[in-house]
Amino acid sequence: GESVGLHLPTLSVQEGDNSIINCAYSNSASDYFIWYKQESGKGPQFIIDIRSNMDKRQGQRVTVLLNKTVKHLSLQIAATQPGDSAVYFCAETQYHTGKLIFGQGTTLQVKP
Amino acid sequence: NAGVTQTPKFRILKIGQSMTLQCAQDMNHNYMYWYRQDPGMGLKLIYYSVGAGITDKGEVPNGYNVSRSTTEDFPLRLELAAPSQTSVYFCASSYSMGEAYEQYFGPGTRLTVT
Structure with a gap:
């Protein structure tokens, strides 16, 4: 079946550096891709999304890039802070279903 | 607004028991x-609902049931x-x-079945 997956289970970065978290997806019919942040013991929290007709979208300290040619999605976090330590999930969805398909997650560890 | 609330936070069940996980949004x-x-x-x-009285299966519905009698509540039955x-x-x-x-998420219910 269709799946969304992440390349690395754990990413360790130094505080202040930029972080890049990657995601591969397999369903070219998806309309939206979404990044969620999940802190320990909490539910996922929406970070940013991108539509399938866009290549790049920027938020506050975060940028999402979409490469439909190779079915790749990335989340860039600028000037990573200790509060960014969490598990990050990419998810895909299609308009007509409204259902999210989540990847396995990447744990981001920020070293002081 | 309280957002999405879930109860209980934790639960331990024995094999064969049943329970309902509560969910409400305001x-x-x-x-x-x-x-x-x-x-x-x-x-x-597991399951989703597009409005009161309408539910549908997700990826892993087996062993669960849901109902949606109001806009606010969406209980999950095991x-x-x-x-x-x-x-x-x-x-x-x-x-x-x-x-x-x-999607806005609740804090979660941690369930252990022994």
Whole structure:
């Protein structure tokens, strides 16, 4: 079946550096891709999304890039802070279903 | 607004017991969802609802049932609990499936079946 997956289970970065978290997806019919942040013991929290007709979208300290040619999605976090330590999930969805398909997650560890 | 609330936070069940996980939202969202998250994994959709009186199956519906009698509440029923249902359960809601698609998640219910 269709799946969304992440390349690395754990990413360790130094505080202040930029972080890049990657995601591969397999369903070219998806309309939206979404990044969620999940802190320990909490539910996922929406970070940013991108539509399938866009290549790049920027938020506050975060940028999402979409490469439909190779079915790749990335989340860039600028000037990573200790509060960014969490598990990050990419998810895909299609308009007509409204259902999210989540990847396995990447744990981001920020070293002081 | 309280957002999405879930009760209980933790529960231990014996094999074969039944229980209902409660979920409520006060944002007047039409869409509600139940997910389960196994250790080290992403979330898998169990059931979802596009409005009161309407529910549909997700990826992993077996062993669960839902109902949606009001816009606010979306309880998840486990019948004949099995160890494979040990997981963290998240409820979520969203306004629509269209523009600015965003689901708001509750804090989760940690369920152990022994």
